[in-house]
Amino acid sequence: MADARKDWSFHGGVHLDDHKAESTGQPVRRLPIPDRLTLPLHQHIGLSAEPVVRVGDLVKKGQLVAQASDYVSASIHAPTSGRVVGIGPQAVPHPSGLYDACIVIESDGKDAWTDLPEPMTDYATLPTADLRERIRWAGIVGLGGAAFPTAVKVNTSGQRPIDTLVINAAECEPYITCDDMLMREQAADVVEGIGILRHLVGARQCLIGIEDNKPEAAEALRQALSTKADTGTEVVVIPTLYPSGGEKQLIRLLTGREVPSHGLPAAVGVLCQNVATAVAVADAVLRGRPLIERVITVTGRGVRQPGNFRVAIGSAADFVIAQSGGYSDAVRQLILGGPMMGFAMQHDQVPVTKATNCLLAAAQDEVPAHPAERPCIRCGECVKVCPAQLLPQQIFWHARAHDFDKAQDYHLFDCIECGCCAYVCPAHIPLVHYYRFAKTEIWAQEREREKSDLARRRHEARVARIERLEQERKARLRQKKEALEQKSGESAADPKKAAIEAAMRRVAAKKAAQPPEPETPGGE
Amino acid sequence: MITAILTIAGLATLFGLILGYSAIRFRVEGDPIADQIDALLPQTQCGQCGFAGCRPYAEAMATGEAEINRCPPGGEATMIALAELLGRDPVALEDEAAAEKPKSVAYIVEDECIGCTLCIQACPVDAIMGAAKQMHTVITDECTGCELCLPPCPVECIHMQPLGATPQTWKWPYPADTVTEAGHG
Numbered sequence: 001m002a003d004a005r006k007d008w009s010f011h012g013g014v015h016l017d018d019h020k021a022e023s024t025g026q027p028v029r030r031l032p033i034p035d036r037l038t039l040p041l042h043q044h045i046g047l048s049a050e051p052v053v054r055v056g057d058l059v060k061k062g063q064l065v066a067q068a069s070d071y072v073s074a075s076i077h078a079p080t081s082g083r084v085v086g087i088g089p090q091a092v093p094h095p096s097g098l099y100d101a102c103i104v105i106e107s108d109g110k111d112a113w114t115d116l117p118e119p120m121t122d123y124a125t126l127p128t129a130d131l132r133e134r135i136r137w138a139g140i141v142g143l144g145g146a147a148f149p150t151a152v153k154v155n156t157s158g159q160r161p162i163d164t165l166v167i168n169a170a171e172c173e174p175y176i177t178c179d180d181m182l183m184r185e186q187a188a189d190v191v192e193g194i195g196i197l198r199h200l201v202g203a204r205q206c207l208i209g210i211e212d213n214k215p216e217a218a219e220a221l222r223q224a225l226s227t228k229a230d231t232g233t234e235v236v237v238i239p240t241l242y243p244s245g246g247e248k249q250l251i252r253l254l255t256g257r258e259v260p261s262h263g264l265p266a267a268v269g270v271l272c273q274n275v276a277t278a279v280a281v282a283d284a285v286l287r288g289r290p291l292i293e294r295v296i297t298v299t300g301r302g303v304r305q306p307g308n309f310r311v312a313i314g315s316a317a318d319f320v321i322a323q324s325g326g327y328s329d330a331v332r333q334l335i336l337g338g339p340m341m342g343f344a345m346q347h348d349q350v351p352v353t354k355a356t357n358c359l360l361a362a363a364q365d366e367v368p369a370h371p372a373e374r375p376c377i378r379c380g381e382c383v384k385v386c387p388a389q390l391l392p393q394q395i396f397w398h399a400r401a402h403d404f405d406k407a408q409d410y411h412l413f414d415c416i417e418c419g420c421c422a423y424v425c426p427a428h429i430p431l432v433h434y435y436r437f438a439k440t441e442i443w444a445q446e447r448e449r450e451k452s453d454l455a456r457r458r459h460e461a462r463v464a465r466i467e468r469l470e471q472e473r474k475a476r477l478r479q480k481k482e483a484l485e486q487k488s489g490e491s492a493a494d495p496k497k498a499a500i501e502a503a504m505r506r507v508a509a510k511k512a513a514q515p516p517e518p519e520t521p522g523g524e
Numbered sequence: 525m526i527t528a529i530l531t532i533a534g535l536a537t538l539f540g541l542i543l544g545y546s547a548i549r550f551r552v553e554g555d556p557i558a559d560q561i562d563a564l565l566p567q568t569q570c571g572q573c574g575f576a577g578c579r580p581y582a583e584a585m586a587t588g589e590a591e592i593n594r595c596p597p598g599g600e601a602t603m604i605a606l607a608e609l610l611g612r613d614p615v616a617l618e619d620e621a622a623a624e625k626p627k628s629v630a631y632i633v634e635d636e637c638i639g640c641t642l643c644i645q646a647c648p649v650d651a652i653m654g655a656a657k658q659m660h661t662v663i664t665d666e667c668t669g670c671e672l673c674l675p676p677c678p679v680e681c682i683h684m685q686p687l688g689a690t691p692q693t694w695k696w697p698y699p700a701d702t703v704t705e706a707g708h709g
Contacts, residue, residue: 042692096694373700400700433699440695445601447693448566455567455668458649459577 008256010249012385013241014420016174016340018213023177023299023306028185030310031323033080033111037314038351039065039103040092044141045148046072051103057084060114062290065103068136074149074354075139077290078114079312082107093317093336093350095343102351105314116288123285128200131285138284139354140291144168144179144245144274145337147355150281153273154200159266165203166254166265167194169210169217169275170238170245173338176358178295179275181308183210183217186279187224193278194233196285201271206233207254208275211240242340243418247272249387261414296352298324302331302361311352317359318348330363339366340419374427382421382431388414392421396431399438404445407438415439557610558586564605568597569648570670572622577648591615596622597669628684629667630674634659636681643673643682 042048049066059065059078066076085106089099123131136151156162167190171179183190194206210218221235238244238253248259250272257268265272273281276294283289292313298321299306305325317334321327335342336350337358344367352359360366382392390411398406415435422431562582573594575581584590585606592606593615600617607614617623632643632652639657651667654660662673662682673682689695 092691094691094694095696096689096691098689098691098694100691430699433696437696437698444693444695451668452565452567454666455569455649456562456578458651458666459567459569459579462648462650 008253010244010252010387011389012387012420013243013249014385014423015240016242016423018240019175019299020177020180020213023175023297023308024180026305026307028181028295028308028310029324031312031315031320033107033312034315034319035107036085036316037079037082037105037107037312038090038316039076039079039105039314040090040351040353041066041076041101041103042092043076043147043313043353043355044074045146046070046074046152048101049073049076049139051087053084053087053103055084055087058082058108059084059105060112062116062292063114064137064290065105068139068149072149072152074141074147075137075290076103077139077292078105079292079314080105080107081110081112081114091347091350093345093353093356097346119288120285123196124199131196131200134284134288135281138280138290140277140280140284141354142274143276143280143294143354143357145341145355145357147353150273150277154197154271156201156266156271159264160269162201162266162271163204163269164255164271165194165198165201165206166251166270166272167206167208167275167278168245168247168250168272169208169214169221170250171214172211172240172242172245173340173358174242175299175360176297176338177299178297178308178357180214180217182276182279182295183214184220187217187220188227189279189282190221190275191224191228191233192286193280193282195228196281197271197273197278198233203271204232208233208235209238209244209250209254210235211244212237213240242420243387243416246387246416246418248416261411291354294352294354294356296320296356297358298361299358300331300335300361300366301363302327302334302366304328313354314351316348317345317350317352320352320359321348321361327361328363331361332364333362333367335360335362335367340423341417370430371428373429376427376429379426381424381426385420385424387418387420388416390415392431395438396429396434399434402441404438404442408442412438412442555583555586558583560609561585561606564598564602564609565595566597566602566668568668568670570597570668570672572596572619585610591618593617594619596625599623626686628669628686629664630662630669630671631683631685632660632662633681633683634661636679638679638681640678642676642678646672646676648672 041051047070050069051066053059053065060081061078063078064075065078068075082105084103086104088101090102090104092100092102094100120126120131120134132151132155135154140150141147142150142153169179169183171177198206208221218235218237225233225235236254243249244253247265251257251259251265251270255270257270259265260267280291293310294313295308295310297308303321303325307324309320309324311320334345334348336345336356337343339360342358342360376393376396378393386392394410395407395412395415398410412435417432417435419432422429425431562579565578565582567578569577571577573581575584581590581594585592592610592612593603595602596617596619600623603617604614637659639654639659641654641656643660644652644654648670649666649668651663652660652673653663669684671684
């Protein structure tokens with residue numbers, strides 16, 4: 001069975017220089033906590049978190065400062081004790097360079113913990129809803145880079161039952177080694193986290209996918225597994241080929257199952273979690289700790305001492321780099337993430353977020369050169385390497401022509417933006433840039449459509465209301481008029497007649513009562 | 525001869541009955557083309573097209589009375605979508621300048637508002653909250669930026685505020701614009 005599994009492969013992919021040795025020489029070092037921490041409210045997929053503190057409030061380490069505002073959202077906790085000095089727009093790590101809402105905390109230097117919830121060491125006996133609630137409370141998101149709220153991902157009720165838990169330890173992107181070092185040093189925590197996740201989703205087996213350029217990490221995991229006597233969990237070493245760490249690619253490599261287009265891994269009975277996420281789950285469940293720090297790789301020839309560092313979330317990138325030895329003279333560009341999927345930063349005064357796995361201070365020869373784009377010669381190299389089995393040149397063609405419907409016909413949204421196509425393109429076309437352009441344009445059009453639908457509904461409701469009010473007004477007028485007419489029929493006609501009649505009766509009565517008298521004086 | 529006439533007359537009667545029945549049985553309420561056009565319009569209800577809202581403009585286009593290039597908020601994208609739907613040739617926008625205005629929402633300077641309710645009555649989508657002699661305010665999420673509330677305001681306390689991009693609504697720029705100077709279009 002195990003041998004059969006290793007035969008699986010995914011389409012395409014590229015062999016890259018892994019540049020991992022630079023940052024694996026030293027153990028993970030914990031960096032001090034900076035004076036100021038900037039916590040973006042939107043560090044995850046879904047809606048921004050809602051602040052629950054005010055400017056001036058004192059907070060303790062681990063205290064909730066912003067609450068998940070929706071089902072798909074994640075809470076944020078104070079990474080140290082101190083005072084909230086600002087809630088407002090700050091520079092955030094985003095390719096746009098735009099500002100976004102953040103909570104700024106000034107450290108008091110005491111690093112004093114708040115009261116943490118009880119550890120759930122007996123998790124196997126607890127209802128899964130309680131465990132999910134704990135994960136949700138801890139604000140855990142996928143730490144591989146996508147930052148999807150984990151509590152949502154592990155809620156598999158109403159879906160196909162999950163039989164296989166896939167742990168993504170491939171770390172296929174060059175330069176990045178934070179998962180590698182985490183596995184070497186905290187293999188036991190990884191195994192504990194896997195136990196909790198397996199219990200949560202009821203997975204029969206667990207496969208840890210790890211590239212063959214990380215033998216130390218694979219060995220550490222095997223040892224941790226052997227001491228735990230964990231059955232059903234297996235370390236599967238896969239060949240180093242970018243992007244084996246893509247969710248769908250890894251599932252294909254380990255199980256041979258193909259996740260359908262637009263589908264979730266649950267559709268083929270698989271749940272995929274990053275190895276660092278498993279450790280965060282273990283921290284939350286077994287130690288009651290929220291997600292307030294993570295391991296990140298600081299590397300590239302642009303820094304003096306590349307390595308991995310445990311940093312408080314919210315630490316500024318310039319602080320992290322200064323603390324880790326500072327820039328070297330060779331630095332040309334700071335990239336957030338790896339060289340394939342990361343994006344260049346305009347400056348380094350942005351905070352490390354839950355999704356930040358790497359700060360790559362690249363020298364001139366480490367950043368991909370951007371020679372002028374030349375026309376596509378339709379050589380088909382991109383088709384050969386596309387791990388999603390798309391036709392990159394066709395999507396590019398239509399995205400370039402702003403024909404987004406056609407781009408979607410060619411499954412634009414199955415593109416994982418791995419960058420293999422652009423890497424091999426002999427015409428130096430920034431293909432992924434075109435795909436991102438097309439995707440964000442399509443999303444913007446969708447938002448516009450939603451907004452115009454809302455406006456239409458509100459306008460129609462208003463027109464209907466005005467119509468109704470007008471009808472009601474007319475009906476009221478008519479009623480009044482009718483009432484008036486009826487009244488005049490009864491009281492305007494009758495009282496007059498009655499009055500006249502009464503008057504006539506009075507006259508008649510008078511006449512009847514007085515007849516003899518006038519006759520006496522008038523009768524001579 | 526008689527047989528032929530009778531046959532043709534019989535067929536004519538039969539088909540007439542079928543047609544007459546289907547006209548009643550499969551009758552479509554309203555104008556489906558106007559609905560499709562209306563779905564493409566941005567629903568700002570701003571009246572810049574010269575009609576009293578998006579729906580009347582859609583109905584005018586459906587009957588061929590109006591050109592497809594009179595919707596500045598929709599811009600070129602809407603015009604092209606309309607051209608495709610109606611099988612007409614794309615035409616230049618009537619008011620290019622208005623189409624290039626950045627998306628904005630109304631904003632009421634609350635200190636200056638006198639609570640006259642005139643803007644509330646003008647708003648086509650009920651996006652202004654307030655009551656007589658009470659301060660008014662705009663529900664930003666529901667404002668379409670039609671500017672219809674600006675003229676009725678007696679104290680000119682309503683301004684249009686351009687909607688800036690946030691990291692969540694930001695769009696990647698067109699690559700050819702940033703990589704080379706080669707234009708598109």
